[in-house]
Amino acid sequence: MTMNERIVQPQALLSLIALRDRALQAESLNALAFSMANDLYPVLHFHQALVFAQRGEALELLCVSGLSKPSEDSPYLVWLRRASRWVASQLPDQQPHWLARDAVEPPAEIAEGWAEWWPAGLWCVPLQRHDGQRLGLLLFLLEQPPAEGLQQALSGLWQTWAYCWAALTRQRRLRRWWPSRRQALLALAVAGALLLIPVRQTALAPAEIVSHQAQIISSPIDGVVERMQVRPNQPVEAGTPLFSLNETTLRSRAEVLSKEVAVADAELMAASQRAFDNPQSKGELTLLNGRALQRRAELAAVEAQLKRTQVLSPRAGVAVFSDPNDWLGKPVVTGERILLVADPAQPVMLIQLPVADAIALEPGAAVTLFLTAYPLQPLKGEILETSYQAKASDDGVVAYRLLASVEGKPEHARLGLHGTAKLYGERVLLGYYLLRRPLAALRAWTGW
Template structure:
């Protein structure tokens, strides 16, 4: 009795499954092929591909879905069900698991009745060492035909072979150093740690002017108009900004009327004093009132003149934006803007306390501007702050002022960059371990 040969179309379909698996360029592509390409042969409700991750199974692909939603109730239940299924497959043989012959836990049975058909065909995939790589589940109403199941063994082996190739880790084959070589390497490392190097630190910096005058509000009031634009060149006596004069003008007008009334009262009392001795005693009081009103009027007029603030020197007006100031109430002495000399640039460096190093007087500084990274500026430290203060970013830092050598054209006021400060020479070991030692002492208090 001769064995019946498989149908040629079946053999072609099996070969196509192997070819698609071999053509996959990643594990995800292989899982997608495993979950979807076998539908023409098995006609399953759904196929699930899991990867073995230690004692758990990770869902890689679900047939018909490009990307499953991990928070769906079905996939949440599937995580529990996959752990139970892994315990039902002790070896590498594919196995048919009918629902009627199993006794799953209550929560697994409830989900099976809701989402799965009557049976599962479980295909474990193992590498040559017998280690499980993953698991493929086919949801079927009945087990595969007897003449189809043996022919699929070659497909399972091809899938396992491709999976193992993607998961194979490259092993670095190197020589094992001997004791003498280890000692030599330690000696070289110790010698390198004693090499003297220049201690450096990096800090944010900005181009400012060494000669900058702060222009503040001369009186309490409201900014009416900014007469100059940011970074505009001004001359001495240029109008910078004006304060609102409405209140002062009203006050001056009222005081002018009061002065006129006091003058009239004083004149009338002077005329009555010729024939009325009692009016002579009022002259001193009325004269003092006239002087008081005139002094008040003169003070208000002086304030009116101070509502127009002029530039004290030639330079560049430095401030943020006119819209930030127009209509803003200010008090006497509040800083409004600066008049800076662009011909005397300097570096304003904010060195964080955590990066602070010992700097000698005249320490060298190199500033790499963000706008001109290939044209660094050279300079030397001129002054440093005694105490560290918190910056606008909340970083406690020291304030350093450094000069700018030469007259570089790109050293424009307001440009930002990173300054590299050069300290004294130290050994390489101290340079590398300074901050770890400081952090260790901060944590341990030693």
């Protein structure tokens, strides 16, 4: 029985009607593509059916017969992307077209894949809208072209599939909601009203727990640190030795000056004795007396420096510095900072507010500190003092230095802990709060 004879049978016509009904019942483009790739097999007996969607100049593979979901990284599908573009370029019009392997000259890479994966020919069926825009492309892998009668009988099915495809894609576009003019104006009015809501202006800045009563201990003279007599964070009392400087140079200088004092005293005594018999020696007494006093003053100055080589704590507190080994044998100059003696019972927040995040703050403004070590136990406080001049911090960020109190006496407010402080300024409009930094950048860029 020939193909033409089989297609005119009532049972075959009922199969085509069933395919049309199934296409009209499809709820999505993927469901329609699955039906197109698989349900026509009893009529065409193809090796494989491929369904492509037109995406601009490219083709997207939607379905392969016999597969629920094609694997995109398989060698066959990688080759198929290139082959589909070449096949689409071979269609002269929007009508179904038969491509035989012996009648065309594909590129070498396409011909090699065709010989490996495809049969002798392709039946290419383009689908388009009523205005001629192509929606997709069907490829049926066959050994010979369908009979003329079968092609005419299937033309109605192609139109049904194209109509359903266009309807499903149009339905998907219509799902996008566009507000009406009234709704847009209402939304703008609501947004404008929200921008007028007063809110508290806030800013975030890094902060550290320091002591409100901390005294800097610096080197009293030029010298070399010989020994650190306390450990970091060690409690000290008033008069506790903190560190000492090397005394070798000063003691040698003191011994030399003591000898010079003895020589000056001896010269002064000899001149005094000669003054009784020699009137010329009386004129030397004043010079020798001044020289003796000079040597004694120099010796007294060196002895005073020797007393200052041992540095004592001026008050009770905690010795705050990094590592004793960083200071041993290090030359220091007069006034160079070596450590701090801080009172741990009076903690405060030292806040470095970057210039880019600065807001108007006055003493008494509220502050909340979230410590990194205790994120669930924030510290409350108020601004005590602010700096009017921004300086570069240790991180290289230009920031204002703020000092804030710590309410109560929390146990976890230990010196040296770091965290993030939230600063609360005055109430401003929500629009100003959101647009403050963009407006500042715009004015700086435009100069207006």
